[in-house]
Amino acid sequence: MRKVYLDHIATTPLHPLVFEFMLPFLKEKFGNPQSLHTVGQEASEAVEEAREKVAQLVNAKAKEIFFTSSGSESNNFALKGLALARRNRGNQIILSEIEHQSILHSTKSLEKLGFSVKYVPVDKLGLVDPDDVKKSITKETVLVSIMLANSEVGTIEPVSEIAEICRENDLLLHTDAVAAVGNIPVDVTELGVDTLSLSGNQFYGPKGSAALFIRAGTRVLPFIDGGIQEGGRRAGTEHVAGIAGLGKAAEIARDKMEERMKKSIPLRNKLIQDLPELVEHVILTGHPQKRLPFHASFCVEFIEGEAMLLNLDMRGIAASSGSACTSRALKASHVLLAMGIDHALAQGSLVFSLIEETASEDIKYLLEVFPPIIERLRKMSPLYSKYLEEKKG
């Protein structure tokens, strides 16, 4: 059976060159970067080399890159570190309604410490209106956090416009760029953000290896207290192999970004165009143009996401869904609900996210396999038969 992996947003596979690059740091180059001796210094050089490569990927300075264990950690680090450092200046934080859980839950924790959160809405394509951010600012506002790209619907947010508003009002801006970095050009200077999260497992690097960009001169409280690693802001012996792998993945991403985008965009466009034509009552979610190049997301009416995923999996296709049944807390996607999609339709959420290896034959296979799966599940669906009866009159 053909195996088609279309779940980039969950994680990308490890690039073979990244794997090779990491191996020595799991074997002979096992040193602790903080050790004075040669073994330690080899590891230290690898970490600093990786810092340079990650910095280059987002046009930052090496000293502005802090390694972490995940995108979620980077988001926690940024929000808690920035908000608490500015606590005496005010207590309001502005977020979009479609932020990642690691942003939403970080600010939930901050609320318990006396902060308040203002959520700005998104339109039906998932876009934040910078004007809404502007209108939400009060004299208590200290921090704004708006994601660069949403992994569930692929929409890319106008972060640089929001940054301008933040600058005018002397506010800090964090952006969760985990879904974007390594996949589309990201330049921290052009964006004008103060902090930015990125994660290796979204661009063919290893899991457990991520980073936070902190603009030089920005006050951020330490996230892990301890030794002097990562400028004393994130203590703990470095995950050298992971960091080296992240650096290598960043280097490859920079070289191959254009090539990867050129390959994935036509395939994604085919999916976006053909799927709703092939099967009726399938709608695209997210922005049709301002979206991640590898990302195609839909809502399929009258049926539920998990049942679709299981059927696709049986045909060798790995995809994901924001349906309540696929989340362990059994909640419908807050992103889709924020975009005004109703609960029933949100249950039919389906995300196909392409990886580097995705070939046009894979998309062809998906387009072949998809309609009979949907037909089978709709035949079982009481909502579909109600629809058919109503249509008949």
Add this chain to the structure above:
Amino acid sequence: MIYSEKVMEHFQNPRNVGKIKDADGIGEVGNPVCGDMMTFYIKVKDNRLADVKFQTFGCGAAIAVSSIVSEMAKGKTLEEVMKITNKNVAEELGGLPKNKLHCSNLGADALHKAIEDYRERQKNLKKANSENSKVKDKDKEKCYCPYCEGPLEGLEDFCTNCNIELEECPECGKPAKKDEEKCLHCGATKVRI
């Protein structure tokens, strides 16, 4: 795989899918807000379920539950069917993931509703067409709290049964009480600054 082999087998080859046009009773439970919705149609002959069919909107568990409960019930007397519990159904399937036990395991409820509908119709001695005579289902808007296992009133992050707000534990992902510092599932402290 999150499901047992038996669940997957029923999910792939569900028995008794469809509608019965001149059904003697119809039972509907769940709603799309919780994720699952089931409609059961029954034909009754000599106090036995001569035929059972179902339609289900929902996840793998919901489809498998519908399928197996239809098999369990077919040919049984109404009294026997009324004794089938959701727990029996889950056991018959070789178990279900804990968080699916209540949201998706509604098959027995739906079947009981269909029988109640049948009995109601018998009482009223009128066999109107099935669309108009559906049992008014006051439980229709109910989901189940995956935490305390009580019914929820449609809003999936508040349980009126145990009066708690629910949220996903950032540590283990399981639903936990919102205001509690520690997650009861994994013991993680939810506020860590």
